[in-house]
Amino acid sequence: MPLRLSTWIVLLLTLVGSHGHAQGIEVVTEETTYGYLRDGRVVGPASAVVEATLQRAGLNDYHMAVYPWARAYDMALQQPNVLIYLIARNPAREPLFHWVGEVLRVEYHLYRLRGQEHIQVHSLADAKRYRIGVQRGDVRQQYLKGQGFTKLVVSAHERENFRRLLNHQVQLMPLPERDAAKLCAEAGIDPARLERVFTLDDLATGLYMAYSRSTAEELVARSRAAFASLEGEGLVSRMMMDAP
Incomplete structure (x- = not known):
């Protein structure tokens, strides 16, 4: 008995769905x-x-x-x-x-605002004392949370955390050097206002x-x-x- 047209359409759609490129x-x-x-x-x-x-x-x-x-x-x-x-x-x-x-x-580095010398990070344990801006779902959030960090400030976008850093709502941000320069350029500020204080070697x-x-x-x-x-x-x- 020949298949109805509707049945052929269902079969075709099923076949298409079974091939990723289709x-x-x-x-x-x-x-x-x-x-x-x-x-x-x-x-x-x-x-x-x-x-x-x-x-x-x-x-x-x-x-x-x-x-x-x-x-x-x-x-x-x-x-x-x-x-x-x-x-x-x-x-x-x-x-x-x-x-x-x-x-x-x-490579990811922890950055502070220049002039914030009271923020001293010589080890990963030192960084736990400070509020750190991270992006939701990012490997940096996952890593720091796994290391027992409890002062993470989570945002959907990197720019939100950067604004918080400039407003002293967070004290540190983990960033690649290129991203740090880009955020400064977008905000119209001198990159020299950021200071690298620690490299997260395990996150390279x-x-x-x-x-x-x-x-x-x-x-x-x-x-x-x-x-x-x-x-x-x-x-x-x-x-x-x-x-x-």
């Missing part, structure tokens, strides 16, 4: 110097690496968007066919994602592209091969050198 890829990131919105489009050096990877993999059905980090991270945890960047790789996150490739390495890490765990293996394999190809040609490091 559904399209949702590419998510937060706003940084490496990925940001310009004229309604997500640009930046890391964004260029992601797009080059997907295009070389032949995965042209994708959409890129900028979200607060906690939302982007939650999407990558909960939904299939989500590609998130730049995400720090650590033992706790290792089984949660399919890791595609390391886009760059980063690679920042990656990674797929949500429920993403089709075919997408992951093709993306890994494409990224390795770009990296082998020196194109990843060349694109990242274009960072402002």
Whole structure:
């Protein structure tokens, strides 16, 4: 007995849903110097690496968007066919994602406002005495909380914490050097107003592209091969050198 048209449609939709590339890829990131919105489009050096990877993999059905980090991270945890960047790789996150490739390495430093000499940090234990601004869901929040920090001030955006630092509502912020310079530039202040007081050596890490765990293996394999190809040609490091 021939199948009804409606049955064929259901079967077709089921087949499409079972192949990640047919559904399209949702590419998510937060706003940084490496990925940001310009004229309604997500640009930046890391964004260029992601797009080059997907295009070389032949995965042209994708959409890129900028979200607060906690939302982007939650999407990558909960939904299939989500590609998130730049995400720090650590033992706790290792089984949660399919890791595609390391886009760059980063170090985090604790910064205070210049002139706040009473804020003295010579060890991680010293830092526990102070209010520290962190971003919700970020690896810095997770790390410091895991180290027993109880004075964390959590915000959805890095800029909120930076305003709190300038207003003396928090006393320290953990930032990569490039992000510290960017926040100062956006606020129109001299970068010399920030002073690095301590480096979080245990947080030095690679920042990656990674797929949500429920993403089709075919997408992951093709993306890994494409990224390795770009990296082998020196194109990843060349694109990242274009960072402002």
